[in-house]
Amino acid sequence: MNSRERFLAVLAGETPDMVPVVPVLDGYFAPKLIGRRNDDCWADGNCLAEALAAAQRQFDHDGVVAEMGLGPDPDVLGCRVEIEGNQVPLVVETLVEDAGDLAKIPIPDPWRDGKMEPVRRLAEQVGREAAILGSVRSPFEYAATVRGLAGFFADFYRDPEFAHQLIAACLPATLAVGKALVRAGADAIVIKDSFASTSMISPAHYREFAYPAEAEAIAALKETAPVILHICRNSLPILPEMARTGAAALEIDSPVDLEQARQAVDGKVVLKGNIDAVAVMEKGSPADVERAVKVAMAAAKAGGRFILSTGDSIPAGAPLENVAALVEFGRAYGKY
Amino acid sequence: MEGDADQAARLGGEITAADLSADSILSTLSAAMEEVGARYETGEYFIPEMLRSAAAVEAALQVLDPFLFERRADxxxxxxxxxxxxxxxxxxxxxxxxxxxxxxxxxxxxxxxxxxxxxxxxxxxxxxxxxxxxxxxxxxxxxxxxxxxxxxxxxxxxxxxxxxxxxxxxxxxxxxxxxxxxxxxxxxxxxxxxxxxxxx
Incomplete structure (x- = not known):
């Protein structure tokens, strides 16, 4: 089995030869591998494609996450973005204030201006050996982005009907970008729904606002490719619902205990996670990585429904040897 | 603390008519925000609830503001x-x-x-x-x-x-x-x- 086959086997419900190792190694960490700064790569998808391919060659992980900077307008639907210094792109001007602005939300044409070209190029370089995971925002996350998070959260109480309309208006964007990613060569789609975390909103609000849009997006996209649902920080109280969205896998962040997560989903869906990206990958040593990998394998490896990953993006400051250790110990302890 | 901005503003109006000291008004609002923070820490409140409470406090303060400065020296x-x-x-x-x-x-x-x-x-x-x-x-x-x-x-x-x-x-x-x-x-x-x- 090569890396890509191993990854796709798990998503198809088959037991692979070993646990795939697919860390969230993206635009935060990869640029330094080709001697570039983060803002170089966030402004230029081809730079990021080159960095991600270099990372895969260096660490030999089983899948590459194609996100940030590789998508259209780095995925923010026409909101004004600034990239300043070596920092993440900032949305400095939102698009939607009230229902009258809903028509302003564009349905992106991701192939316009060659913005999917870097994804295609990445897939061409590494896509035969390693899986490509195309990453797109959920309708809920797009809604929070075009509205501004504080205004969006305030709408839950002030005008819930508007919040629902806004999320519905963002669904076509998620579908358009997701389908474009697959056309460009992605083997799976990661739907990011970071603001739906129960570190931010209540389980009741998740069920009311985020879940229906996730389920709708996944139903439409899984015809094209298997879908992984990513919710960072705490998601334990909502894992049973997340499992019901139709996602092939759930990406679990480090605050969630993997053993409890497995029980919460009753072993029915693949879990991807959840090595602590900061405490272990950035601040820890290779020995810490080894310990964390052993714990994760003990909790979730049995039964074949597990992908070893970091809980969230590997920070720019993480040492190279920790990423190498993640793959090395993932292989060592991941054999079936 | 329940985060109703309209009600907070109305109550604010009533308080200004009553003879309450600025200190007692502020300490009540401040205690309410501390309680909101505590409820967030214990997982009872989430960010939308905190925002709603903060908006209610702001609404009350907007009505109260001139009165607070009249009644409070420092x-x-x-x-x-x-x-x-x-x-x-x-x-x-x-x-x-x-x-x-x-x-x-x-x-x-x-x-x-x-x-x-x-x-x-x-x-x-x-x-x-x-x-x-x-x-x-x-x-x-x-x-x-x-x-x-x-x-x-x-x-x-x-x-x-x-x-x-x-x-x-x-x-x-x-x-x-x-x-x-x-x-x-x-x-x-x-x-x-x-x-x-x-x-x-």
């Missing part, structure tokens, strides 16, 4: 606050702003993605007692260092106490960048501010 302190350059997260900051206003502070909120020069200029202009820096993302360490440098260059560093806070922060980072204190949530921010102002 403010708890003068605060300049903002989210540092390179970061546009405003939710935590906005909740802290409401909690500080409810706590009787005069607050100048500079918004998000604020330059070091702008922080330093405002601190000088309003003769701030406290400068609160919000930084959510991990990439904002340099921005914090820049603010400290700007205060030093303007000769203001020993005239203002600097507090940093935000999700990506830790007491260790606060020490590294040279701020006076770190505060991780609503309750500790109010406590740290009280302490730095020489209260108990």
């Amino acid at each position: 403010q708890a302190g003068v605060v300049v606050i903002g989210t540092v350059r390179g970061d546009v997260h405003n939710i935590g900051k906005n909740i802290i702003v409401s909690a500080l206003r409810a706590g009787g502070y005069k607050v100048y909120d500079l918004g998000v993605n604020v330059s070091a020069a702008k922080f330093a200029a405002k601190v000088g202009e309003v003769d701030a007692d406290l400068l609160l820096l919000s930084a959510f993302t991990t990439s904002t360490k340099q921005s914090l260092l820049d603010v400290i440098s700007a205060l030093e260059a303007a000769g203001l560093r020993d005239r203002v106490k600097v507090v940093s806070g935000g999700a990506a922060h830790s007491p260790e980072l606060a020490r590294e960048v040279g701020v006076d204190a770190f505060a991780g949530d609503v309750k500790s921010t109010l406590a740290v501010c009280r302490e730095l102002m020489g209260g108990s």
